[in-house]
Amino acid sequence: MIEAGAATNADWATARTLAYGAGRPLPFQTVPLADALGQTLAEPVHALQSIPHYASSAMDGWAVNGAPPWTLVSRPEPEHPRGRATPHSDSGEVSLAPGEATFILTGGVVPQNTVGILRTERGAVRGGMLDRNDSARPDEPSPGEHVRPAGEEAEEGSLAIPAGVVLNPAQIALAAVCGHDTLAVLRAPRVSLLMTGDEVIEHGLPHAGQVRDTFGPQLPGFVAMLGGHVDVAGRAKDDLDDVVAAISGEPTDEFSLARASGDVLITTGGTGSSMADHIRRALMEVGAEMIIDGIAMRPGHPTLLARLPDGRFLVGLPGNPLAAMMAMITVAGPLLAGLRGSSLEEPSPVVTADAFDPLPGRSRLVPYRLESGRAVPSTHQRSGMLRGLAAADGVMVVPAEGCRAGDPVQALSLPWAPPGGPRA
Missing domain, CATH: 3.40.980.10 (MoaB/Mog-like domain)
Structure with missing residues (x-):
């Protein structure tokens, strides 16, 4: 009917x-991260833990506490070959007393009471003691220097990616860092x-x-x-x-x-x-x-x-x-x-290079090329022709009352046209 x-x-x-x-x-569907690229996120992504989830070193060097010279101590917990804690270790059990230092690699868990990280190229080890070398600053390391604090990028539960975005590679990587294995996307x-x-x-x-x-x-x-x-x-x-x-x-x-x-x-x-x-x-x-x-x-x-x-x-x-x-x-x-569930593209104004006579009762859709900041109507734009659209940057919507050259008119971009302006 x-x-x-x-x-x-x-x-x-x-x-x-x-x-x-x-x-x-x-209805949305749940997909693995590897399949989410280019899809529209249906639900917001929140950090499932703090990012980073532990205080880590930004440099290879020594975690130090107090003033030099520092006594070098071994880290008591089992360590990954790269200096990172194993899944069973607890960084809270590792602590430096004043005047102590311990070697640490980039990404390693920073012991409690660490003042900062002395970079490898700024330290000198002699007889089990660590001191600054001649290239170091007098105050190196300053408090918190070369330490990536837990939660520096995001606190647990904070919003990382809002719903409705079309997912790009960086956002998928961020979702992984936030602890997600899958994402809810619009079908x-x-x-x-x-x-x-x-x-x-x-x-x-x-x-x-x-x-x-x-x-x-x-x-x-x-x-x-x-x-x-x-x-x-x-x-x-x-x-x-x-x-x-x-x-x-x-x-x-x-x-x-x-x-x-x-x-x-x-x-x-x-x-x-x-x-x-x-x-x-x-x-x-x-x-x-x-x-x-x-x-x-x-x-x-x-x-x-x-x-x-x-x-x-x-x-x-x-x-x-x-x-x-x-x-x-x-x-x-x-x-x-x-x-x-995406937003509706709103027309944006362009300045027409040509005048258009009235067409009572109908809008006129006109493919155009953007030249010197003005919308130049394409040639070959009758209903059975394609050459004008094939070379266009967008489509003007000329109102029924027509317009003069230099007037602003509404326009839509074409899904295949390059963003930000006309082709070379």
């Missing part, structure tokens, strides 16, 4: 908000792709009336850039029954989505209202809840978002390549962000 409450011909900003709000965060939304269009060929040069497939080669990667993962992709005939079966997960002669336990189904083409377009009618056949029925933008007006009876979302992309990609950044991107 097409719900009466569906947003028909929604404005661009409303469409993005609706798509984002529809995607409630998916990447699983996406199925259903391409339509009997005129589409996947290889070679098309004849008159045929077109090359632009979706199959790029949509899986595009989805991945938006935070999703494509489980299965295939094609349905331009036939209502075939499309209904594919959307419902029933096997067809060409393709079956039955094995895909996805969260989102993305379809390509067939979102218009002509007799040759079947997606909207198929949604009515299966009893889908329509969320967005068309967006007041160009290109990409016949974009659809619906919730299927089994709980999956369907994003209906227009058949024209540029229009479809504008639909991806307008609807699919916000939906996947909502499912991942």
